[in-house]
Amino acid sequence: MITFANLPKKDASVTAFGVKEIGPYYWVGNCKNGIDYYAGQTFQAPVSGVLKRIKLFSSVVFGASDATLSVYRFDNANHTFKEKQSEITRHITKADENQWINFELPNIQLDKDGHYAFKIECKGDGMLAIAECPWSTPNPYAEGEEWIGSSFSGEGSFHKDFDLAFEGEISSPDTQFI
DSSP states (O other), rough: OOOOOSOOTTTTTTEEEEEEEOOOOOEEEOOSSSSSSEEEEEOOSSEEEEEEEEEEEEEEEEEEEEEEEEEEEEETTTTTTEEEEEEEEEEEGGGGGOOOOOEEEEEEOTTTOOEEEEEEEEEESSSSEEEEEEEEEESTTTOOOOOOEEEETTEEEEEEEEEEOOOOEEEETTTOOO
16 A cells, blocks of 8 residues: 655544655536546555544546545445545636645544545536546555446446545544655
8 A cells, every 4th residue: 555654744544545746637517418427446444543534646637527426435446436425526726736735624533454445526517627646557556446437327437547636634642644
Protein backbone atom coordinates (compact mmCIF):
# COMPACT_ATOMS: atom_id res chain seq x y z
CA MET A 1 0.00 0.00 0.00
CA ILE A 2 1.18 3.50 -0.72
CA THR A 3 0.73 5.93 2.15
CA PHE A 4 2.21 9.32 2.77
CA ALA A 5 4.13 10.50 5.82
CA ASN A 6 4.47 14.12 4.73
CA LEU A 7 1.58 15.29 6.88
CA PRO A 8 1.76 18.18 9.33
CA LYS A 9 3.64 17.12 12.46
CA LYS A 10 0.96 18.70 14.66
CA ASP A 11 -1.49 15.92 13.73
CA ALA A 12 0.27 12.57 14.06
CA SER A 13 -3.13 10.86 14.27
CA VAL A 14 -3.72 11.12 10.50
CA THR A 15 -2.97 8.34 8.02
CA ALA A 16 -2.91 9.27 4.36
CA PHE A 17 -3.42 6.69 1.62
CA GLY A 18 -3.76 6.62 -2.15
CA VAL A 19 -1.59 7.42 -5.15
CA LYS A 20 -0.62 11.00 -5.99
CA GLU A 21 1.26 10.36 -9.25
CA ILE A 22 -0.48 12.26 -12.03
CA GLY A 23 -1.02 10.72 -15.46
CA PRO A 24 -3.78 11.11 -18.04
CA TYR A 25 -7.31 12.06 -17.02
CA TYR A 26 -10.95 10.98 -17.26
CA TRP A 27 -13.72 13.50 -17.97
CA VAL A 28 -16.61 13.78 -15.49
CA GLY A 29 -19.76 15.78 -16.21
CA ASN A 30 -22.28 16.32 -18.97
CA CYS A 31 -20.94 16.05 -22.48
CA LYS A 32 -22.70 18.02 -25.21
CA ASN A 33 -24.08 14.69 -26.50
CA GLY A 34 -26.42 14.61 -23.47
CA ILE A 35 -24.61 11.83 -21.63
CA ASP A 36 -23.39 12.30 -18.06
CA TYR A 37 -20.00 10.72 -17.24
CA TYR A 38 -18.95 9.61 -13.75
CA ALA A 39 -15.76 8.26 -12.18
CA GLY A 40 -14.84 6.57 -8.94
CA GLN A 41 -12.30 4.55 -7.03
CA THR A 42 -12.52 1.63 -4.63
CA PHE A 43 -10.14 1.45 -1.68
CA GLN A 44 -9.30 -0.57 1.39
CA ALA A 45 -8.98 1.33 4.68
CA PRO A 46 -5.41 0.97 6.03
CA VAL A 47 -6.53 1.79 9.60
CA SER A 48 -9.76 2.17 11.56
CA GLY A 49 -10.82 5.75 12.11
CA VAL A 50 -12.71 8.68 10.70
CA LEU A 51 -12.38 9.49 6.99
CA LYS A 52 -11.79 13.25 7.02
CA ARG A 53 -11.22 14.07 3.36
CA ILE A 54 -10.56 12.84 -0.14
CA LYS A 55 -8.45 14.89 -2.54
CA LEU A 56 -8.65 14.60 -6.34
CA PHE A 57 -6.47 16.35 -8.90
CA SER A 58 -8.32 18.47 -11.46
CA SER A 59 -6.22 18.41 -14.63
CA VAL A 60 -8.69 20.49 -16.63
CA VAL A 61 -11.87 22.38 -15.73
CA PHE A 62 -14.19 23.26 -18.60
CA GLY A 63 -16.86 25.70 -17.44
CA ALA A 64 -18.35 25.69 -13.94
CA SER A 65 -20.23 22.86 -12.27
CA ASP A 66 -21.13 21.38 -8.92
CA ALA A 67 -18.93 18.34 -8.22
CA THR A 68 -20.45 15.80 -5.83
CA LEU A 69 -18.29 13.17 -4.17
CA SER A 70 -20.17 10.26 -2.55
CA VAL A 71 -18.60 7.58 -0.33
CA TYR A 72 -20.05 4.06 -0.15
CA ARG A 73 -19.41 0.78 1.58
CA PHE A 74 -18.25 -1.59 -1.11
CA ASP A 75 -18.70 -5.34 -1.62
CA ASN A 76 -15.29 -6.16 -3.07
CA ALA A 77 -16.13 -9.81 -3.90
CA ASN A 78 -19.16 -8.87 -6.02
CA HIS A 79 -18.02 -5.41 -7.22
CA THR A 80 -21.14 -3.81 -5.77
CA PHE A 81 -21.65 -0.36 -4.27
CA LYS A 82 -23.53 -0.74 -0.97
CA GLU A 83 -25.06 1.89 1.33
CA LYS A 84 -23.98 5.49 0.90
CA GLN A 85 -21.96 6.71 3.90
CA SER A 86 -21.66 10.39 3.04
CA GLU A 87 -21.79 12.97 0.28
CA ILE A 88 -20.28 16.42 -0.23
CA THR A 89 -20.72 18.94 -3.07
CA ARG A 90 -18.25 21.65 -4.12
CA HIS A 91 -18.65 24.30 -6.77
CA ILE A 92 -15.80 23.91 -9.29
CA THR A 93 -14.57 26.68 -11.61
CA LYS A 94 -11.59 27.34 -13.86
CA ALA A 95 -9.73 28.60 -10.75
CA ASP A 96 -9.65 24.96 -9.50
CA GLU A 97 -7.81 23.73 -12.59
CA ASN A 98 -4.45 21.98 -12.27
CA GLN A 99 -4.60 21.57 -8.49
CA TRP A 100 -5.79 19.18 -5.78
CA ILE A 101 -9.46 19.62 -4.88
CA ASN A 102 -10.20 18.89 -1.24
CA PHE A 103 -13.54 17.23 -0.42
CA GLU A 104 -13.94 17.66 3.38
CA LEU A 105 -16.23 14.89 4.62
CA PRO A 106 -18.42 14.76 7.71
CA ASN A 107 -17.34 12.05 10.14
CA ILE A 108 -17.43 8.68 8.36
CA GLN A 109 -16.20 5.77 10.46
CA LEU A 110 -14.02 3.31 8.49
CA ASP A 111 -12.98 -0.16 9.63
CA LYS A 112 -9.39 -1.32 9.11
CA ASP A 113 -9.20 -3.47 5.95
CA GLY A 114 -12.83 -2.62 5.14
CA HIS A 115 -13.71 -1.99 1.51
CA TYR A 116 -15.13 1.35 0.43
CA ALA A 117 -15.56 3.38 -2.75
CA PHE A 118 -16.16 6.93 -3.82
CA LYS A 119 -17.87 8.26 -6.92
CA ILE A 120 -17.65 11.75 -8.37
CA GLU A 121 -20.18 13.40 -10.65
CA CYS A 122 -20.66 16.95 -11.94
CA LYS A 123 -23.92 18.79 -12.47
CA GLY A 124 -24.14 21.93 -14.54
CA ASP A 125 -22.69 23.08 -17.83
CA GLY A 126 -19.07 22.29 -17.00
CA MET A 127 -16.90 19.21 -17.05
CA LEU A 128 -13.99 18.21 -14.85
CA ALA A 129 -10.99 16.15 -15.96
CA ILE A 130 -9.97 14.02 -12.96
CA ALA A 131 -6.36 12.83 -13.01
CA GLU A 132 -5.61 9.15 -13.26
CA CYS A 133 -2.35 7.46 -12.30
CA PRO A 134 0.22 7.07 -15.08
CA TRP A 135 -0.83 4.30 -17.46
CA SER A 136 2.77 3.05 -17.64
CA THR A 137 2.47 1.71 -14.07
CA PRO A 138 0.53 -1.58 -13.92
CA ASN A 139 -2.05 -1.63 -11.11
CA PRO A 140 -0.71 1.50 -9.34
CA TYR A 141 -3.11 1.20 -6.37
CA ALA A 142 -3.37 -2.55 -5.67
CA GLU A 143 -5.89 -1.97 -2.85
CA GLY A 144 -8.58 -0.77 -5.26
CA GLU A 145 -9.84 -0.26 -8.79
CA GLU A 146 -10.98 2.69 -10.86
CA TRP A 147 -14.66 2.73 -11.78
CA ILE A 148 -16.17 4.65 -14.70
CA GLY A 149 -19.83 4.97 -15.59
CA SER A 150 -22.29 7.09 -17.50
CA SER A 151 -25.99 7.84 -17.74
CA PHE A 152 -25.90 5.61 -20.84
CA SER A 153 -24.33 2.68 -18.97
CA GLY A 154 -25.66 2.76 -15.40
CA GLU A 155 -23.59 -0.02 -13.78
CA GLY A 156 -20.31 1.17 -15.25
CA SER A 157 -17.04 -0.75 -15.47
CA PHE A 158 -14.18 -1.51 -13.09
CA HIS A 159 -10.56 -1.34 -14.24
CA LYS A 160 -7.89 -3.10 -12.18
CA ASP A 161 -4.92 -1.58 -14.03
CA PHE A 162 -6.28 1.99 -13.91
CA ASP A 163 -6.67 4.09 -10.79
CA LEU A 164 -7.55 7.67 -10.04
CA ALA A 165 -4.85 9.85 -8.55
CA PHE A 166 -6.23 10.52 -5.09
CA GLU A 167 -5.38 10.93 -1.44
CA GLY A 168 -7.62 10.00 1.47
CA GLU A 169 -6.99 10.94 5.09
CA ILE A 170 -8.16 8.93 8.09
CA SER A 171 -7.95 10.31 11.63
CA SER A 172 -7.33 7.68 14.26
CA PRO A 173 -5.92 7.81 17.80
CA ASP A 174 -3.81 4.68 17.09
CA THR A 175 -2.40 5.74 13.71
CA GLN A 176 0.71 4.10 12.35
CA PHE A 177 2.60 5.29 9.29
CA ILE A 178 2.86 2.33 6.95
